[in-house]
Amino acid sequence: MKMTGNTILITGGGSGIGRELALRFHALGNTVIVAGRRKEALERTIAGREGMHSMVGNVEDPEAIAAFANRVVAEHPALNVLINNAGVMRREDLTRTRDLRDAEETIVTNLFGPIRLTNALIDHLAARQNAVIVNVSSGLAFVPLSGTPTYNASKAAIHSYTVSLREQLRGRVEVIELAPPAVRTELTPGQSMRDEYMPLDAFIDETMALFSREPTPKEILVERVGFLRWAERDGRFDQAVEMLNAH
Ligand SMILES: NC(=O)c1ccc[n+]([C@@H]2O[C@H](COP(=O)([O-])OP(=O)(O)OC[C@H]3O[C@@H](n4cnc5c(N)ncnc54)[C@H](OP(=O)(O)O)[C@@H]3O)[C@@H](O)[C@H]2O)c1
Structure with a gap:
């Protein structure tokens, strides 16, 4: 991925990881x-x-996504990079019958959101030079945290979807997965204060260094996420599940 001169759309760019990515890419000379x-x-x-712009949009609503995508392309015809970063993470108790709204909203936002927005922009992106799609998954795509089951499942699904997207778009659009470890943001209440989570600045520094490698790795994996990403390959999946869910 080239690191400057792009026009980049970042969903969830108003806070946390999306906001910091937006500021860093802007500082490198990209329109964001x-x-x-x-x-x-x-x-x-x-x-x-x-060179920074904002656009209100909700990735839960299919019609709104289509209208939003048309507006982005009309106002920013140079758009060549899509970063599907918006996401929600909810705790769920599976031990008794419950209202499934949280589970449904998680799938709609974290999985259908990127699928729908990518679909709405793919004809435009595939016709551009240096086009890139970045999907933000999670270390929890690879080892689940039991308290957030639908979240983990949505991220495992977006990981798999991203592999297929990369294969289908090979030679036309570069497809990158960004799988963060636990990072200090307000994705869940109070998470930004947790000492054991990775500081946001350190995460973004390492992430930007990986983006700027040539070629950019197909998966952006900071060192800390390796424990989750490679658990199955390294024969420590059960142990990782146990460690992750010990508290
Ligand atoms: N922080 C971590 O530990 C961690 C670890 C692994 C993966 N991730 C992933 O990283 C991404 C960013 O999360 P974060 O940690 O930076 O948390 P965050 O600050 O809560 O960011 C999530 C962003 O998504 C946006 N969003 C949520 N629902 C939306 C919707 N329906 N339509 C449009 N935008 C929506 C939110 O903006 P609005 O509320 O304004 O819509 C918010 O800016 C997520 O995909 C998350 O799953 C985070």
Whole structure:
């Protein structure tokens, strides 16, 4: 992936990992459009920065996604990079019958969101030079945290989907997976204060260094996520499940 001169759309660009990626890519000389539901968060991200734009959009709603994609392309015809970063993570108790709304919203946002937005933009992207799609999965795609079962499943699914997308688009659009470990953001309440999670700055530094490798790795994996990413390959899957779920 080239690191400068792109026009990049980042969903969930108003907070956390998406926001920091947006600021770093902008600082490298890229035009960046941040998208999400909260206008104020997006406005705070772009405040005073030329070459940064915001667009309110909700990746839960199929019709809104199609309209949103048309608007992005109309306003930013140079768009060549899509970063599907928006996501939600909810705790779920599977031991008794429950309202499945959280599970359904998780699949709609984390899995259908990227599928639908990619579908809405693929004709445009496939016709551009240097086109890239980045899907943000998670270390939990590879070893599940039992308290967030549908989240883990949505990320395992987006991992698999990304492999197929890469194969189908080979030679036309570069497809990259970014699988973070536990990072200090507000993805779940209070998570940004947890000492045992990776500091956001350190995560972004390592991530940007990996993006700038030539060629960019097809999976962006900071060192810390290796424990989860390679557990199965290294014959330590059961042990990793046990360790991850010990607390
Ligand atoms: N932090 C971690 O430990 C970690 C680890 C592995 C993977 N990840 C993944 O990294 C990505 C970013 O998460 P984060 O940690 O940076 O948490 P975050 O700050 O909560 O970011 C999630 C972003 O997604 C946006 N979003 C959520 N639902 C949306 C919707 N329906 N439509 C449009 N935007 C929506 C949110 O913006 P609005 O609320 O304004 O819509 C928010 O900016 C997620 O995919 C997450 O699963 C995070």
